[in-house]
Amino acid sequence: MRATRQHPRPPLPRRNVSIIGTGAYLPERVLTNADLEKMVDTSDEWIFTRTGIKERRIAAEGELTSDLGAAAARVALQNAGVDAREIDLIIVATCTGDTVFPSTACHIQHKIGATRAAAFDIQAACSGFLYSLITAEQFVASGVYDTVLVIGAEKLSSVVNWKDRNTCVLFGDGAGAVIVRSKEGCNGILASDLGSDGAQTDILSLPAGGCRMPITAQVLAEGKNYIQMSGKEVYRFAVNAMIRSSERTMELAGLKTEDIAWVIPHQANIRIINTVAERLEVPGERVYVNVHRYGNTSAACIPIAMHEASSAGQLKPGDAILMVAFGGGLTWASAALEWC
């Protein structure tokens, strides 16, 4: 992994940027490892020991990524005490949007009645939520916008090959959302690190559906319209990228391991999470984990985890939180935040 350029904060004036409300939505249907045993040649024992996943949620037939995102957004708005018409900008992180265009952000804007908002999607696969949060930070810090809704929403069940045991056991559907604003008396986002390595586009991708490989009968027969992944290579990349990015962000934020109250990592695999935590020397009880319940929901993992931790009263004002993710691209991202 090459070193990324670091972006120290430009000189003032910049506003502090905080998360003032969180929300999440998980579809009702639970697909357990036992259910998967009936679909492909796998076992609960294999899935749990290799990944830590016990079950995942699957969206209903007509339930779209925008429905999941809109539901999470409504919770976040209520939680923050903000009306949808106050939103200036909606950024949606997704790699399973409703349509190639228009953006899923536009679909969600309409569904929640955010009539004043500009709206666009960000595509950075599983790192997408942090890419979006840091993009939102720039708009709020500069004073261009006051209120930004950032959503991570995925219907991965629609791009998973349910006959491929290498991938179908890993993913799930869901959405998380946050409201981003400047808040008096809170430092909010302290530092961040975003990076990508476009030399490794092929180890985790959905090849078909773009101009490179339009959908044809042959493409469908070959299953190229589903996620393709070299699991071991992705695993190696993930561990290194998450550790290095976390270290960069902590250094930029002036934080030491002992200052971090919570690490909220991308929830792809418990072994990746545990290795990263060990190498950063963060004790397990300060690492938020829900991969056993939802599997990998890509861009939705971190905001779902954040909403759960916040709702359970686990995040206290003043806590320093480190979020870190990796994903297709390849991409990586981390951010440190003071909880308000």
Ligand SMILES: CC(C)(COP(=O)(O)OP(=O)(O)OC[C@H]1O[C@@H](n2cnc3c(N)ncnc32)[C@H](O)[C@@H]1OP(=O)(O)O)[C@@H](O)C(=O)NCCC(=O)NCCS
């Ligand atoms: C995919 C992953 C769980 C596999 O774990 P692993 O420890 O690398 O797997 P192993 O090498 O021990 O096992 C691979 C074997 O298990 C088999 N296998 C794969 N999936 C299986 C399943 N669901 N059930 C049973 N066996 C399975 C493979 O066919 C392979 O068999 P072979 O050795 O006979 O060819 C792991 O590599 C991983 O998590 N990678 C990262 C993936 C990821 O996070 N992707 C999303 C990124 S955002």
